[in-house]
Amino acid sequence: MNTAKRIISAGAAALICISPAFSNVFSASAAITDENTYMYFSLKNAPECVTLEEDGSLTIDRALSGGEPITITADVYVNEPTMAAWYVSAKWKCSSGFIKLGNVVDPTNPLIPFAYAETNVNGELIHDNVLIYIGGKAEYNSLAFTCQMDGSLSGSLPIYGDTSSSYPLTSFDAVINPNTPCGDYDIHFLTYAEDYTGQMISEVNTKIDGEREIITPRSVPLILHMTGANPGDVNNDGLVDATDASDILSEYASVSTGGESILDPVQLEAANTNGDELVDAVDASNVLLYYSYAATTENAVGFMKFLSGEY
Numbered sequence: 385m386n387t388a389k390r391i392i393s394a395g396a397a398a399l400i401c402i403s404p405a406f407s408n409v410f411s412a413s414a415a416i417t418d419e420n421t422y423m424y425f426s427l428k429n430a431p432e433c434v435t436l437e438e439d440g441s442l443t444i445d446r447a448l449s450g451g452e453p454i455t456i457t458a459d460v461y462v463n464e465p466t467m468a469a470w471y472v473s474a475k476w477k478c479s480s481g482f483i484k485l486g487n488v489v490d491p492t493n494p495l496i497p498f499a500y501a502e503t504n505v506n507g508e509l510i511h512d513n514v515l516i517y518i519g520g521k522a523e524y525n526s527l528a529f530t531c532q533m534d535g536s537l538s539g540s541l542p543i544y545g546d547t548s549s550s551y552p553l554t555s556f557d558a559v560i561n562p563n564t565p566c567g568d569y570d571i572h573f574l575t576y577a578e579d580y581t582g583q584m585i586s587e588v589n590t591k592i593d594g595e596r597e598i599i600t601p602r603s604v605p606l607i608l609h610m611t612g613a614n615p616g617d618v619n620n621d622g623l624v625d626a627t628d629a630s631d632i633l634s635e636y637a638s639v640s641t642g643g644e645s646i647l648d649p650v651q652l653e654a655a656n657t658n659g660d661e662l663v664d665a666v667d668a669s670n671v672l673l674y675y676s677y678a679a680t681t682e683n684a685v686g687f688m689k690f691l692s693g694e695y
């Protein structure tokens with residue numbers, strides 16, 4: 385590679401900081417090696433309630449989120465070992481409606497370094513032959529980013545760093561609903577038609593010595609662990625409704641008659657809506673008050689804001 389092309393930017397420094405975590409992702413996925421063509425994500429920015437784990441996954445502590453939507457920004461990378469691709473298309477999605485994907489960055493507008501950024505003889509960024517397409521389908525919560533040379537006869541995409549993964553392809557946002565039930569979620573690349581017949585999937589098209597090949601890259605998903613009690617949502621389905629009030633009353637009935645608690649510790653925390661010592665009829669009443677408010681109010685505030693009168 386032309387070393388004049390390499391510019392140590394703030395983005396590159398950030399990449400260096402978090403790459404050790406991602407090397408663990410690769411070792412954890414035996415099928416993924418640097419000899420493979422694969423796509424992966426790397427956390428770029430997140431609020432304090434999000435922790436980057438050693439294995440590259442993210443743990444989200446709801447208690448630190450303040451009940452607000454949580455926006456994380458992630459970079460999208462491709463490892464393309466032949467470096468002979470003329471067409472690279474990443475398509476990715478989240479299957480949970482609680483996590484909305486959007487805001488794909490076009491690195492050519494304004495021009496910023498990316499995996500296939502073009503440069504002039506002085507190593508300065510230009511935008512000339514590489515075509516960028518950005519897309520996605522809201523109904524499937526999917527996003528797409530494609531770069532290709534203007535025609536497969538125009539040669540390979542220029543590689544900005546030493547390898548295709550020295551710089552990201554693009555970045556995007558994932559907005560996590562504060563009511564997301566506890567559990568694990570993933571953002572993954574489409575490597576087969578998941579949602580409908582003929583759905584476009586991620587692709588890397590190469591041409592080596594005149595031989596064309598269409599490669600489906602392997603997907604290293606970004607795993608999100610949602611943790612922490614969601615006040616009022618006792619059954620962990622993302623809603624505060626009559627079912628939760630019923631669960632609270634069942635707990636109260638059991639414990640107040642000398643029986644065992646029927647809820648686990650996270651559920652008990654969610655059930656104790658006023659933070660006193662008890663899970664009782666007051667908590668059930670809070671839940672029912674909110675349920676009737678939310679059922680009749682457009683753009684209802686969250687449960688905790690409702691309880692504190694902020695609506």
Ligand SMILES: [Ca+2]
Pocket residue numbers: 616617618619620621622623624625627628
């Ligand atoms: Ca619920």
Ligand SMILES: [Ca+2]
Pocket residue numbers: 655656657658659660661662663664666667
């Ligand atoms: Ca209580």
